[in-house]
Amino acid sequence: MEGTNPVNKKLAAALSGGAALVVALSGCGGKDDGPDPKLQAWAKSVCDAVPAQDAKIKAANAVIDKTAADTTGTPDELQKAYAQAFQDMSDGYKAIAAAIGDAGAPPGVDGGAKRQQDAVKNIDGLSASYADLEKKVDALDTKDQGKFATGLHDVATEMKDLEKQSRNGTEALKNLEQGDVKEAIAEQASCKKISASPSATVG
Template identity: 50%
Template sequence: MNKKLATALCGSVVLAVALTGCGGDDGDNETDAWAKEVCDEVQPQVERIQDANATIDEVSSKDSSPEEVKKADSRAFQQISDAYKSLATAVDEAGPPPVEDGAELQQDAVKELNAISSSYAGLKNKIDAMDTKDQAKFADGLKEIVEELNKLGTSGDESLNKLQSGELGRAMSEQEGCQASPGATPSPTPTPTTPLPSPPA
């Protein structure tokens, strides 16, 4: 069951990588400067999400006890929640990008990233409350978490897609921090977006 959770979680990296836009024409200095400010914060957060995925994958690849699974998953969910919160802060503190409807794009992306952070915090609270002594009930609880992860991985990326489109997407795609590769992840599942570092798997 935890292997399914690892597979579902790999979408998190994709969503975080969604901030690494693509396409566009020649940019300007203001747009490039905004993109650099955001993308400088992207790579370390993608790495935190990757580390969390690796933790889930590791504990699911061996015969771990329910207590070990609970502890590892709880830590991973907190780590992913913190990463998305940091991404939201980075986009918020960068201010509105110098493009058409920039303020709206920024506000929507911050709202979306904070919502993802809250979702993972909720998953942490849920697994923290699970009873590991009843293995059948614990397995059912993990199944519910997998279902929530799957939903999370296929929704909530509309604002990030807008943020990474057009001229702003071009500027972001040229920044080293937004070219972070998610690297190896657990068994692939349908992913919600195209390449910022992308959030849920």
């Protein structure tokens, strides 16, 4: 579809790297003696929730890339693909935020409660923004190609705000992950799995 394909590519470019925030949870290295057992347990509760959500977000990104390259899809097909991808990304980030929130403050860490709360707030905000995009895509007029293309353009423009939110979320996770917390995360097999992922960019 010539009318929407250039906009598709712009949207895909704006969304590239959406999984980077989740990857920020993966630690690197770690000391031989390891951190406090209570902190290890905290890290495990967070890390165990990561792989499934990381996979969901990466799959959603893949759908967006595939849809962006689709020159034959109808507006209805494009709408359905984008809406589902946005919903999956929203659900993935929401689950990550819930895992960090449910884990509570990392034990024995100075300022841990605030760092944990900041991470939850930022990731929850990102989840809400993707949910909002899903609603906007769902509301697009697929009967009028011109209006549909304009609507997709507006969605792509809003991605600039999401890029900033993603950076803020990544910074909040890095802040949470400092010192002993980073060491505890590095010890977890589930976070090591994410660190070994081809798309891992943090750590």
